[in-house]
Amino acid sequence: xxxxxxxxxxxxxxxxxxxxxxxxxxxxxxxxxxxxxxxxxxxxxxxxxxxxxxxxxxxxxxxxxxxxxxxxxxxxxxxxxxxxxxxxxxxxxxxxxxxxxxxxxxxxxxxxxxxxxxxxxxxxxxxxxxxxxxxxxxxxxxxxxxxxxxxxxxxxxxxxxxxxxxxxxxxxxxxxxxxxxxxxxxxxxxxxxxxxxxxxxxxxxxxxxxxxxxxxxxxxxxxxxxxxxxxxxxxxxxxxxxxxxxxxxxxxxxxxxxxxxxxxxxxxxxxxxxxxxxxxxxxxxxxxxxxxxxxxxxxxxxxxxxxxxxxx
Amino acid sequence: xxxxxxxxxxxxxxxxxxxxxxxxxxxxxxxxxxxxxxxxxxxxxxxxxxxxxxxxxxxxxxxxxxxxxxxxxxxxxxxxxxxxxxxxxxxxxxxxxxxxxxxxxxxxxxxxxxxxxxxxxxxxxxxxxxxxxxxxxxx
Numbered sequence: 311x312x313x314x315x316x317x318x319x320x321x322x323x324x325x326x327x328x329x330x331x332x333x334x335x336x337x338x339x340x341x342x343x344x345x346x347x348x349x350x351x352x353x354x355x356x357x358x359x360x361x362x363x364x365x366x367x368x369x370x371x372x373x374x375x376x377x378x379x380x381x382x383x384x385x386x387x388x389x390x391x392x393x394x395x396x397x398x399x400x401x402x403x404x405x406x407x408x409x410x411x412x413x414x415x416x417x418x419x420x421x422x423x424x425x426x427x428x429x430x431x432x433x434x435x436x437x438x439x440x441x442x443x444x445x446x447x448x449x450x451x452x453x454x455x456x457x458x459x460x461x462x463x464x465x466x467x468x469x470x471x472x473x474x475x476x477x478x479x480x481x482x483x484x485x486x487x488x489x490x491x492x493x494x495x496x497x498x499x500x501x502x503x504x505x506x507x508x509x510x511x512x513x514x515x516x517x518x519x520x521x522x523x524x525x526x527x528x529x530x531x532x533x534x535x536x537x538x539x540x541x542x543x544x545x546x547x548x549x550x551x552x553x554x555x556x557x558x559x560x561x562x563x564x565x566x567x568x569x570x571x572x573x574x575x576x577x578x579x580x581x582x583x584x585x586x587x588x589x590x591x592x593x594x595x596x597x598x599x600x601x602x603x604x605x606x607x608x609x610x611x612x613x614x615x616x617x618x619x620x621x622x
Numbered sequence: 623x624x625x626x627x628x629x630x631x632x633x634x635x636x637x638x639x640x641x642x643x644x645x646x647x648x649x650x651x652x653x654x655x656x657x658x659x660x661x662x663x664x665x666x667x668x669x670x671x672x673x674x675x676x677x678x679x680x681x682x683x684x685x686x687x688x689x690x691x692x693x694x695x696x697x698x699x700x701x702x703x704x705x706x707x708x709x710x711x712x713x714x715x716x717x718x719x720x721x722x723x724x725x726x727x728x729x730x731x732x733x734x735x736x737x738x739x740x741x742x743x744x745x746x747x748x749x750x751x752x753x754x755x756x757x758x759x760x761x
Contacts, residue, residue, distance in 0.1 A: 418681045446689070450682025488684040 330374040340412040341366050348405050353534065354527035355398060361518045362406070369413050386515040387415060387490045388482055390458075390504075392497040393520025396566030399494045400454065402520075406492070407452040416490055418450035426460040429474040437470040441477045449488045458493035459503035479509045523566050528555045532570050536601065541578065546603035557611050573609065580605045623730030625663050628703060628719040638687060641704065641722050645683040648706035653717050654678045655686050656707070657693055661700045661759045663728070663749050673697075676707065690722060699725050699761035725751075725760040 336342050375381040391399040404421050411419025424444055431437035463469040482491050504511040529552050558569055581601050648655050655677050658670035673693045693702055702723035707714040729750035736744040751759040
């Protein structure tokens with residue numbers, strides 16, 4: 311049977327409350343849980359966490375004002391996340407979607423992650439339906455556009471990216487209640503992108519910059535990743551990993567936490583091979599889950615003399 | 623004469639908010655919603671034109687409202703309906719269908735009587751609007 315929703319819109323609104331306890335709002339809305347999770351699960355990123363905390367406070371106050379009838383407009387929530395690869399932009403975007411959902415600014419709280427290829431078509435007339443399809447999918451949630459600057463290609467004036475940009479801008483302006491757009495990418499190129507697309511700059515309210523991780527933070531991230539998969543470093547391996555991180559950073563294509571994850575994947579491969587070749591007799595759980603120094607030092611990062619690393 | 627087809631047809635026209643709430647209900651039940659339009663209001667005309675594809679993977683009703691507004695812009699002088707399909711049985715079957723847009727003027731139907739052998743009479747309903755060619759029937 312059809313929904314009993316007909317009457318819903320006709321119910322008169324409850325009278326505005328006289329006072330709102332922000333502390334209580336903070337706890338009951340679930341914002342506290344999201345922020346606590348963020349603190350616990352994400353290592354480092356102190357400035358990002360601070361910005362999110364500030365944004366959450368703003369939204370909480372805005373919501374209270376709205377309930378009292380002091381504010382009517384939906385605040386602009388579109389954001390830009392800038393930072394090097396592997397600094398946690400997508401992860402934070404997921405948390406942000408959760409946060410906005412709990413505060414009631416978006417209805418569904420899902421994240422749709424896209425790049426230029428998902429928005430821009432191959433031939434004339436292909437772009438608009440493609441972009442609209444993605445926008446429709448993202449409605450009620452967050453649209454995360456990774457490497458957003460690829461949408462704009464100044465060197466080709468007939469590039470279809472411009473069409474996608476126009477549709478995006480229109481929806482970002484007119485349907486602010488329906489979806490939140492997060493643009494992400496390297497800081498420098500994003501700056502240039504905003505310079506050449508003033509429409510985007512004025513519609514994006516929150517700019518959050520993601521700093522690179524320090525060596526120490528990366529080591530903790532590595533340990534956390536391993537722990538999730540029920541592995542652990544022995545003491546020598548921890549030292550080797552710290553050494554690895556320092557060397558890897560000096561090489562090209564360093565992608566922060568992503569590089570670490572890839573390195574750990576290869577390390578597990580080497581550990582498995584070591585166990586397979588050297589094991590005499592049955593292995594216990596500890597042996598199966600311990601990464602030792604030789605699994606790490608076998609990496610080609612150590613083979614190259616540090617500083618003149620080439621290739622991939 | 624006001625056409626009454628599908629659900630809610632004896633109620634006043636739904637507002638956009640009410641349409642949105644109904645569509646959200648459909649989506650939450652995992653039914654695929656789509657839009658169809660026509661300018662042939664005959665009740666036995668089951669073949670309405672589709673507006674785009676059925677929307678299988680949009681979690682929020684705002685997507686349909688956006689398409690509805692686009693459809694109204696082009697075919698605001700025709701009938702537009704929302705159709706919700708349920709595929710949980712293994713085939714697509716209509717679970718809910720209701721009109722969301724209608725022409726400003728609805729001229730209604732003429733009843734034709736055809737006298738045949740033995741004083742028998744055959745009846746035919748013919749929409750006045752269908753006298754004009756498709757695409758030029760309203761407005």
